[in-house]
Amino acid sequence: MKYVLVIPDGAADEPIAELGQRSPMAAAHTPTMDALASRGKVGLTNHVPPNLPPGSEVACMSLLGYDPLVYFTGRAPLEAAAKGISLGPDDWAVRCNLVTIREQIMEDFTAGHVSDEEAASLLVTAQTALHNPAWEFVPGVSYRNLLLWRGDHSPFANDSCTIPPHDLIDKSVVDSFPRGSGSRELTEIMSSSAEWFADHPVNVSRRASGKLPATHVWLWGLGRSPTLESFVSRYGINGTMITAVDLLRGLASLVGWKRREVVGATGYLDTDYAAKGRAAIDELRSSDFVCVHVEAPDEASHEGNVRAKVESLEKIDALIVSPLYEALHSMGDYRILICPDHPTFIRLKTHSRGDVPFLISGTGIPSTGATAYHETAAAGDSQRVTHGWHLMGEFLGRPLHLPQGSC
Numbered sequence: 001m002k003y004v005l006v007i008p009d010g011a012a013d014e015p016i017a018e019l020g021q022r023s024p025m026a027a028a029h030t031p032t033m034d035a036l037a038s039r040g041k042v043g044l045t046n047h048v049p050p051n052l053p054p055g056s057e058v059a060c061m062s063l064l065g066y067d068p069l070v071y072f073t074g075r076a077p078l079e080a081a082a083k084g085i086s087l088g089p090d091d092w093a094v095r096c097n098l099v100t101i102r103e104q105i106m107e108d109f110t111a112g113h114v115s116d117e118e119a120a121s122l123l124v125t126a127q128t129a130l131h132n133p134a135w136e137f138v139p140g141v142s143y144r145n146l147l148l149w150r151g152d153h154s155p156f157a158n159d160s161c162t163i164p165p166h167d168l169i170d171k172s173v174v175d176s177f178p179r180g181s182g183s184r185e186l187t188e189i190m191s192s193s194a195e196w197f198a199d200h201p202v203n204v205s206r207r208a209s210g211k212l213p214a215t216h217v218w219l220w221g222l223g224r225s226p227t228l229e230s231f232v233s234r235y236g237i238n239g240t241m242i243t244a245v246d247l248l249r250g251l252a253s254l255v256g257w258k259r260r261e262v263v264g265a266t267g268y269l270d271t272d273y274a275a276k277g278r279a280a281i282d283e284l285r286s287s288d289f290v291c292v293h294v295e296a297p298d299e300a301s302h303e304g305n306v307r308a309k310v311e312s313l314e315k316i317d318a319l320i321v322s323p324l325y326e327a328l329h330s331m332g333d334y335r336i337l338i339c340p341d342h343p344t345f346i347r348l349k350t351h352s353r354g355d356v357p358f359l360i361s362g363t364g365i366p367s368t369g370a371t372a373y374h375e376t377a378a379a380g381d382s383q384r385v386t387h388g389w390h391l392m393g394e395f396l397g398r399p400l401h402l403p404q405g406s407c
């Protein structure tokens with residue numbers, strides 16, 4: 001049996017007036033997903049427990065079949081794993097965005113999609129100015145970077161609490177600085193970064209060419225490394241991850257999956273959907289389980305761009321799901337699971353709590369009578385999967401191999 005999981009990040013949404021009171025999933029023309037829905041099972045689930053942050057870090061862990069209440073320690077450690085950084089038991093990883101804050105308003109959580117080279121240059125300055133060898137800035141892709149604390153005597157504890165900058169778009173940041181253990185240290189670095197970056201050559205040049213400056217670092221999502229049992233020992237099968245987003249790469253590494261990098265996959269609206277589809281088909285020849293994660297619907301939501309969100313869903317259908325469906329037909333038994341990690345409401349431009357619709361179709365899955373794949377097509381309690389992380393076992397049709405001593 002071949003298994004495919006497609007994650008349209010943040011795809012679930014609300015009815016939107018501009019779309020005739022339909023959600024982007026309902027408004028998008030997605031004939032292949034609708035055909036799969038009519039032959040399979042469509043229902044609702046929820047990947048974000050009430051007391052955890054509503055983001056991909058929690059929700060994608062649940063989608064891969066791991067209870068976030070047991071395993072989630074923070075977003076940054078997952079991204080550290082993606083970079084091949086191993087954290088010791090006392091080490092902490094902190095997500096370090098480069099952002100644009102002006103007049104105390106979070107204008108852009110990406111600092112105008114600052115380039116990798118510009119980010120690296122800014123962080124070299126930050127590292128020199130910080131004067132403390134326990135801290136280490138690690139440049140990543142564009143605005144997505146890390147700050148590590150190495151060694152014991154860390155200022156952090158489990159009460160350390162931070163707010164993601166994408167939850168602050170167009171809002172005042174005044175009351176949104178870190179709280180709890182280590183908040184003084186984090187806030188000091190965030191505040192100092194304004195001085196470090198004010199006249200930095202990167203920002204001088206960005207302003208001169210009409211681009212947004214990177215005014216601050218914004219620190220959030222901290223945690224120690226989680227201990228995840230391998231997917232193969234848990235579910236008896238191994239997987240391959242195709243994604244352009246570090247936290248998904250990190251999750252894949254931590255559960256022992258292979259990672260397939262795709263040229264042209266950007267984690268943004270301009271991603272090469274077709275290349276991801278082709279890579280997934282190619283991986284299926286050697287792997288029994290392939291996951292394709294697409295960040296674009298989430299990015300469109302953060303920008304409040306209704307049309308872009310609809311278009312991203314149509315491209316996922318036409319350029320990823322459709323060719324995969326064709327290819328799976330020639331490979332014998334197969335199952336496909338499509339499920340967003342969490343809703344990202346266009347209205348709020350941020351990750352949201354709540355149900356997401358899932359679709360399971362393929363060998364041995366009877367039709368439940370749906371005719372399309374979207375939020376309201378999945379409504380009703382009969383097909384509800386209460387705990388999102390149970391969905392994986394249901395999809396694979398095999399019981400969990402829980403370690404001795406687990407309940």
Ligand SMILES: [Zn+2]
Nearest residue numbers: 009010056341
């Ligand atoms: Zn997400």
